[in-house]
Amino acid sequence: MSVLLGCIADDFTGATDLASFLVKSGMRTVQLIGVPDSSIDLSEADAVVIALKSRTLPASQAIEESVAALEWLKQYQCEQYYFKYCSTFDSTKEGNIGPVTDALLDNLGEEFTIICPSLPVNGRTVYKGHLFVNDDLLHESGMQNHPLTPMTDANLMRVMASQARGKVGVVPFETISEGADRIKEAFTKLAQTHRYAVVDTLSNDDLYRIGKACTNLKLLTGGSGLSVGLAKNFEDKGLFNIKDNSAELSKVQGDAIVLSGSCSVMTQKQVARFKENNLSKKISPLDIASGAIALEDYLTWFDEHRDTGTVMFYATDTPENIKNIQAVLGVEKASEIVETFMADLVTALDNRGVTKFVIAGGETSGAVIKALKPTMLKIGASIAPGVPLAEMTGDTPKLVALKSGNFGDETFFEKALEMML
Numbered sequence: 510m511s512v513l514l515g516c517i518a519d520d521f522t523g524a525t526d527l528a529s530f531l532v533k534s535g536m537r538t539v540q541l542i543g544v545p546d547s548s549i550d551l552s553e554a555d556a557v558v559i560a561l562k563s564r565t566l567p568a569s570q571a572i573e574e575s576v577a578a579l580e581w582l583k584q585y586q587c588e589q590y591y592f593k594y595c596s597t598f599d600s601t602k603e604g605n606i607g608p609v610t611d612a613l614l615d616n617l618g619e620e621f622t623i624i625c626p627s628l629p630v631n632g633r634t635v636y637k638g639h640l641f642v643n644d645d646l647l648h649e650s651g652m653q654n655h656p657l658t659p660m661t662d663a664n665l666m667r668v669m670a671s672q673a674r675g676k677v678g679v680v681p682f683e684t685i686s687e688g689a690d691r692i693k694e695a696f697t698k699l700a701q702t703h704r705y706a707v708v709d710t711l712s713n714d715d716l717y718r719i720g721k722a723c724t725n726l727k728l729l730t731g732g733s734g735l736s737v738g739l740a741k742n743f744e745d746k747g748l749f750n751i752k753d754n755s756a757e758l759s760k761v762q763g764d765a766i767v768l769s770g771s772c773s774v775m776t777q778k779q780v781a782r783f784k785e786n787n788l789s790k791k792i793s794p795l796d797i798a799s800g801a802i803a804l805e806d807y808l809t810w811f812d813e814h815r816d817t818g819t820v821m822f823y824a825t826d827t828p829e830n831i832k833n834i835q836a837v838l839g840v841e842k843a844s845e846i847v848e849t850f851m852a853d854l855v856t857a858l859d860n861r862g863v864t865k866f867v868i869a870g871g872e873t874s875g876a877v878i879k880a881l882k883p884t885m886l887k888i889g890a891s892i893a894p895g896v897p898l899a900e901m902t903g904d905t906p907k908l909v910a911l912k913s914g915n916f917g918d919e920t921f922f923e924k925a926l927e928m929m930l
């Protein structure tokens with residue numbers, strides 16, 4: 510039997526977010542880090558998620574990597590393919606949501622897909638094509654201050670049209686609430702003149718209706734919420750046996766660390782909260798760039814303090830400070846400095862016997878996990894919606910929690926560490 514859902518995620522937290530929802534929906538899910546060199550046995554899998562770090566790459570490179578992932582997935586003749594991006598539609602001015610969607614459509618010989626970032630359980634909803642984060646429009650939610658992908662427009666038709674090749678329409682809430690048949694009709698009508706349909710979504714019931722209406726679409730695009738609707742559609746068609754598939758993860762001994770490179774509103778609260786009861790060390794891109802501090806200083810500090818409990822390293826800063834740092838170093842350079850430093854730090858900590866990693870931030874997780882070089886992640890129980898406990902498979906099992914910028918509540922770091930015991 511072929512794989513039902515072949516997924517390409519544009520960052521690492523997004524990939525575990527999606528895998529976590531698929532597993533919770535009862536699908537046996539394999540999560541891969543990058544595109545494997547050869548085929549693997551997926552006969553026991555209902556879904557496969559390939560994690561890329563393509564969200565902020567130049568568009569041409571993001572296209573190349575995403576199409577390579579699709580080509581690899583196509584050997585399993587998946588029922589549907591799924592391009593997973595952020596529930597806050599994080600993208601640079603040039604993309605990559607638009608250009609990658611276009612390239613995937615072309616590759617599959619398709620001419621129409623949906624745009625569905627909604628994740629109601631985490632407060633992301635779409636109404637009249639406008640994206641809300643809890644009570645706020647996207648551009649007033651804090652996402653306007655993202656270091657790499659500031660989102661300054663909540664109108665998804667406009668954002669998508671500015672990046673993509675074709676016309677963008679909307680299937681409004683009134684139609685969505687009338688059920689799958691009416692939504693399907695709306696898709697058929699829109700597809701005559703448009704290439705993408707933003708779908709209004711306020712609840713999981715809407716996602717179920719949308720999932721059913723998408724049954725004939727080969728490519729879907731969205732946040733992790735859409736997976737709930739797609740899984741329900743497969744389940745209703747009797748295509749898989751539903752059961753809780755979250756894996757039993759290994760019991761792992763060894764020290765844990767928290768590492769935060771996210772500067773989101775929620776991560777700032779989580780970092781502040783964790784600092785109240787744990788030792789921490791700040792990572793300053795300006796000091797790294799000037800040579801005022803070096804990796805060795807951090808490792809010495811870690812060696813001196815690892816017995817006090819779990820320590821945290823963080824680059825997390827306020828929007829004002831980030832702007833100042835970027836003004837000196839440049840936007841991309843500042844991120845690159847932080848990400849490279851964190852990747853080196855984690856590699857060194859891994860060599861010092863750290864086996865549990867709680868990481869905040871999508872780009873940050875990508876840099877760090879790439880440095881640790883697992884090929885696969887086993888998805889365990891959910892710590893918070895969209896953030897599972899995961900195990901890096903390999904000679905020595907290690908546990909990770911990859912937290913998307915705004916996910917989890919203020920006590921997330923403590924909760925994740927508790928679940929790693």
Ligand SMILES: Nc1ncnc2c1ncn2[C@@H]1O[C@H](COP(=O)(O)OP(=O)(O)O)[C@@H](O)[C@H]1O
Pocket residue numbers: 655656657770771772773776792793794824825826831834835843844845847848869870871872873874912913914915
């Ligand atoms: N103090 C800082 N100055 C400049 N850039 C920073 C700083 N701290 C973090 N960054 C960068 O900001 C980006 C945050 O993105 P990411 O890790 O994806 O977080 P989120 O999940 O909140 O989107 C990363 O590239 C990170 O390296």
Ligand SMILES: O=C(O)[C@@H](O)C(=O)COP(=O)(O)O
Pocket residue numbers: 520522523524526527594595596597599732733870871872895912913914915
């Ligand atoms: O869809 C989401 O919100 C997440 O899965 C995600 O992609 C978040 O990205 P980061 O905030 O960059 O971690």
